[in-house]
Amino acid sequence: MLQQTIQSLTFFHSLKTEQIDLLASLSYCKKHPKDYILHYENSTSNTLLFLIEGLAKSYKIDKHDNEIFLYHTYPGSLLSEISSLSSDTLLSYANIAIEEEAEILYIDYARFKRHFLDTALLSRQIGSEIIRQSKQLQEIINREFVLDSVSKVAMMLDKDLSMFNRLKRYDVSLMLHIQPATLSRVLNRLKRDEIITIDHREIIIRDDERLKHIYKEQL
Secondary structure: OHHHHHHOOHHHOOOOHHHHHHHHHOEEEEEEOOOOEEEOOOOEEOEEEEEEEEEEEEEEEOOOOOEEEEEEEOOOOEOOOOOOOOOOOEEOOOEEEEEEEEEEEEEEHHHHHHHHHOOOOOHHHHHHHHHHHHHHHHHHHHHHHOOOHHHHHHHHHHHOHHHHHHOOHHHHHHHHOOOHHHHHHHHHHHHHOOOEEEEOOEEEEOOHHHHHHHHHOOO
């Protein structure tokens, strides 16, 4: 039932039953297979998207047609990028692709804005999302232009250990834009320094504080 799906999202927990019903009338759910492209960079959209199930990634393409990974989006999270509250359409900052078969909640953005943002019903929640996305962008900038290889690995282990352990080491190196051999050397160094252990290729954090210190001292 669509109302139950909406109620399962933290973003909408403050809404009353009649408001959930109204939101459901502006929405629908759809499933997409792996590698489906939800948005292309700089494209406009009339729908607000939430990830219900599955996994999505945001990325850009550089001038040499290389993929530049930005971040993953997990179930229960907003997929759309909010850059302005004055427009009835949304602009996609990056390409958004499905990494694992996903279910997406689609909401008519113009009508959602009129009923829930312009009336301040969800203005606090959307404001929090804008702040979160701004912090996420800052982390991407730090990762790409400030941190060295060791710090990149340390930050991912600290902030996204489950994803690190799910992916092949080669895919992690692509995400972090470092060589696979460099990733192996960094992991061996962290293991030697007793910051992590590696059990059947699964990383286990032994010293959270030292791990955080590695990348935070560069920020």
